[in-house]
Amino acid sequence: MRIVITGGCGFIGRRLALKLLEQGSLPNTSGGADEIESLVLFDIGEPTPPIPPDPRLTIVTGDICSATDIHNLIGSNTDVVYHFAAVVSSGAEADFDLGMHVNFDGARTILETCRKLETSPRFIFASSVAAFGGDMPSVIQDDTAKTPQTSYGSQKAMCELLVNDYTRKGFVDGRTLRLPTVVVRPGKPNKAASTWASSIIREPLQGEAAICPVREDQAMWCLSPRRVVDAFVRAAGLPGETIGANRAIGITGTTHTVREMLDALNCVAGKAVVDRVRFEPDADIQAIVSGWPTHFNPVRGAALDFVHDSSMVEIIEAFIEDELDGSFVS
């Protein structure tokens, strides 16, 4: 089988690719699994660091908004497309046109290209809890209306509708996973308003100082990178009729406050590590983060056996194992 991952050199795309190459197969919707013959990662640039060569692996660079690039990418033998390529929240907010072009038009171009194959390939899309916002209940239910307060969230919510309709029409076999905030992300702090949620774990474990700009009672709906990758593998094998007409699934996660995150860090790594975190309240960031939903009741995601982390301790231990080669600076 042939799998294409857009945004394949990004954080999640890369991890999914490595996982797929390692396991050698992907679940199909008949209860079995198909051997992976070809895995294509599409992105705007080459992966850094490079991904070890593999005869099954191809890296293609191009523009997600170019119909020609996408046509060349998604050939008639494509069985599954994972669509991760996106401009992040802050980027889509700063440049509305760029966000619409990449996050909405890009997804539409890929859906159209899949449709033209006339084989209804599986199309697996990453949506976000940013699709929620505004006036919300204290706990987000599966049937809570989406009134996003960002362009990024609006574009994701529009794509969810598009994936559902393309699926209903038989153009693709879509499944959309609405992801919690991914914690702990590797790498460096970025401009995202949520960057502290990874920073306050990641930097102290490497002997560096970290700043927490929000209150210690601020909660966050979290899922580890390991569980996110597992969820995308699982999504490929769910029979469509099991998911139902609404192909957008709020997957399971866990809610942790800053205090709980730091308590778990203390438990795993000790007080000296936690002491590298300094609270520097930032009213702007606090205001943005306060607008995010923190508690969810994903009944469908749980019924579809998506698995969340058992604790913040598990999330931190997985990060140390996966990203720090099993050790940290105490």
Add this chain to the structure above:
Amino acid sequence: MRIVITGGCGFIGRRLALKLLEQGSLPNTSGGADEIESLVLFDIGEPTPPIPPDPRLTIVTGDICSATDIHNLIGSNTDVVYHFAAVVSSGAEADFDLGMHVNFDGARTILETCRKLETSPRFIFASSVAAFGGDMPSVIQDDTAKTPQTSYGSQKAMCELLVNDYTRKGFVDGRTLRLPTVVVRPGKPNKAASTWASSIIREPLQGEAAICPVREDQAMWCLSPRRVVDAFVRAAGLPGETIGANRAIGITGTTHTVREMLDALNCVAGKAVVDRVRFEPDADIQAIVSGWPTHFNPVRGAALDFVHDSSMVEIIEAFIEDELDGSFVS
């Protein structure tokens, strides 16, 4: 002030235009009203029957999908755009690409053109209860998630998100009205699965037979053309802060079963008129109509003082008055 109505020669556009010319002004968001200097109706063809000439009125024919046509239509002195142009439900279902081009891309082109004015004009959009569907509660609440089961409904729901985001960014001052089924529509039966809801009133009152393809206990969420037009006038004058960040408003209506419709017809016009309706169950139509939501609790629409009809009798009497010159064939 200058007002543009797309789909201005259609059923609702035409009625709104006549109403606006008659009253001579449109409410503004400061509690006053502005004199209408120019009213432009944009459509694919001339109105039939012709609209009586008026120095304030201009008819423009063109293509809603043509950026050039829309650019020429929406000049820098445009204060309010009513966007009604759409491919109807059955049309968007039969031709997916046409539906996307007209219902989604058309709305986006108009929003973009309004944005380029840099004056944040009022943009008033007609959405539909077809935005709901699939697994729904027995009563649709304002915060019920939209999982439409038609391409038309998906396109409307996507546009609702777009109007909200364009408003949040200050590109337009948007307000979206989610309309009940408009009953009684004038004219002839069409291919819409809801066409019977008008037919079973309209045809018998003109001495003609009508067929009802659904069960007599089938309910429908209804609003008369008169109230729809009133709602679009009212929408123009609501201050944005009164509406809130979610500019999509489910306006109020009333739920009536076929039996209740015919009882009201009997009350207004007598048994001989009702006897012109014949029940011919159509399983396909019944299946489509059974999937539509029938009961709503539009708390926001009611709080914003949108007015619904007081009874089915009132709806029928308004139809006789407005469309049949006050008389019917008994």
